[in-house]
Amino acid sequence: MIVTKKALPRRTFLRGLGAAVSLPLLDAMVPAMTAAAETPASPAKLRRLGFVYMPMGCDVARWTPLGETLDELSPTLASLKPVRRHVAAITNLELRNAYPGTHATSNCAFLSAARAKHTESTDYYLGTTVDQVAAKAIGGETPLPSLEMAMDLLSVVGQCDNGYACVYQNNLSWSSPTTPLPAEAHPRIVFERLFGEGGSAADRRAALRRRASLLDAVTDDLARLRGRLGPADRDRVGRYLDTVREVERRIRRAELAAKDGALPDLDRPAGVPASYAEHARLMFDLQALALQGDVTRVITFQLARETSGRTYPEIGVPDSHHPLTHHGNDPAKVARMAKINAFHVSLFAGFLEKLAATPEGDGSLLDHSLYLYGSGMGNPNVHDHTNLPILVAGGAAGRMRGNRHIRFEEPVPLANLHLTLLDKVGVRLDAFADSRGKIDGLFEPISI
Template identity: 30%
Template sequence: MNDARLLRINRRCLLRAAGVSVTLPPMASLDSCLGNSQQQPTSSMKMVCIGNSFGMYPEEFFPKAGGPDYELPRLLEPLKPHRRGFTVFSHLDHGIKGGHFAVHSFLSGVKTDEARSMPDGMLSLDQRAAEHVGSRSRFPSLTLGSDSGLHGGCRMCWTRSGARVPPITNPKALFQKLFVDGDAKDRAHAQQQFQLRGSILDAVCGEAQSMQKHLDGRDKAKLDEYFSSIRDVEKKLQQDENWRTVAKPTVEYPEPEMKGIVEDLPVLFDLIVLALQTNSTRVATLEISSEHFDTGFLGLKAGYHAISHHGKKPETIEQLLTIEQYQMEQLARFLSKLKSVTADDASGALFDSTMVLFGSGMGNGNAHTNTNLPILLAGGGFQHGEHKIYPAGRNVPLSNLYLSMLQRFGVETDSFSKSTGTLRGLEVV
């Protein structure tokens, strides 16, 4: 067994020590032995996660039959050109309840009140992947969507400490963040702000550490959470500093204007493609919240939330399907875009190296249930083209799919959230 292989095994053993999963910091000696460089990604894989507030109408999302020869239901019909490039899953969920509040656990598998008992806290799938990327992309992750409230909102992205990752709320702000460099005055101001934030952080850490010896057990636990938040800020500051002097990429795309989440949806998808193509990020999340969702653009009068409570009325169900079909049409357009452009490493279409997860933490918006979540995975080099039906009532964890995605992304871990292993039946081409 060569030294590089031995180092990889030893690293994985350390990850499992004491029954917890811990990602080791980058080590030059390990990277050298493994033939990696800290400046180069260990993988070109990307990840995009898309979720909404109220799930999808089950009768028109899940195919009636399993396997590869199912008949496309209405909500999957827009994806017909990509039929062999995605997989639909039945009977995957997180085994939790809570209606609207459980929606926010879509990417973490964890509710707020149980986060403390979890090894990784409230950490969501996208942020676990972002930790793996680190500063190798200008933005370890991008979160897009409405700055929504809890009820009827779609909060999907969480740090280990349980802090929500705030979204970029409009395409104009996203475009400027990705592709617009400030002038000399702006850069000088940014450097001044960086130094100021760093000095404030140093002072706060020093004061908090001196306080620790006077606290009881409960307050020490609170302080530990505080230190965890501080570490999140420190990592962000360091990542900002690493990229501060590197010019942003230029793209042939007009700077967009803010119109509203519904009308902006195709533009946001376009910008995600550009962000991935330029390697500005390798992880992006889009939260399609019911708040600020202008149903009038689709010719409807009632709001998304009100329509989701359809009471089994055919006319209201039809309105709900109009909203959901629009989302699927934009997803289909996004997948077509990924297929039409080349990956940054020129290895092939961007679609083949991008995992696209679509779903929700809500299984049935009318009944407020969080079981049998509507889950679809496209791209990423997996063997697709099927409707995979897992045993009902057996609670196959959705986190098993997430673990498979993380391993495909290059993360060396044997667990995520409440996973019991990788997802059976999901193979790589």
């Protein structure tokens, strides 16, 4: 553990055999932080950026809010009610470079707004994605520059969609036009990345097996730390570590259940929760821990792959997702597709509630974060890339104007939104991909 006489540095860890547990922001850290003198609404306080991808578009009629606020939420967005003051829906954004309309280009253009090279081979070419632009600017301040997560096992190679290599729909994040970053779907491996220390992945797994819990390895360091903290900080650390232990317990329970369970479907890795909702909540909880502990400030999360054949019996939809999206305007199929859309949004809404309920500094974890949720496809029945379903969620530190529905009369590049979000986390660019400027009205102006 690293301490000073005056205050704890923000990069304080509890260390033990094979473990390095980061800590949330504490009162004892504030005097040591260079940002401590800034105002609560300073844009420098907003240094976290997340992206959640919903595959295969949506039923626009059930998605789109009716008014200029979210006071009357659409059926698909109804679960956002508890956090609507932190959310803005944006209508009529487009991805011109995703045409001709395919599932592969929907996925890869979502964060790049770039045109994918049409190839089935390894000479693929795209563009650096917005998350990696942010990671290059602010990722050096954290142990992990960025964290790439998914729900599906990415084992498909070769040609996946209309002559496009599978790499385009397997990967949301690209650190360069030729370097896709694979996402991790297994909670245990994500947990090890966040809290393991040193050695190979196999070494860290062996260390975890040698102890009942990761936190057992840092008991001595934790005891020394508690002696230096005030009551409020001791309580804050205790609640944070209780959450770490609970997440670890849920991962272990899923692994034990998988040993004797039936084989998972092709989209789900072995050793993860059998329930899609439990798996997704676990992955969202890992994101919350990563942000709270300042392990990373840039996250991407793919809720499912494009063309996913996953079924959702837990919400009464036994049909495969992808065939439902080619519904031919059959009302029953559209309704079942919309039920999946609403289910995905509800999982994101629960995550936002958790961030909003997690105190940090002069606000909440959500106050100091920005998340973009959406899809690279609009109406999946015709594979278009306009009128995309897009949400932005965040808090007061960035002067986010929530409870709003921003509706453009003419299509506006999604890249405009990417440029706007980069600007809010301190990354100043003149343009990003095919952007034509920033989006006005999403944030309150900052008084100088």
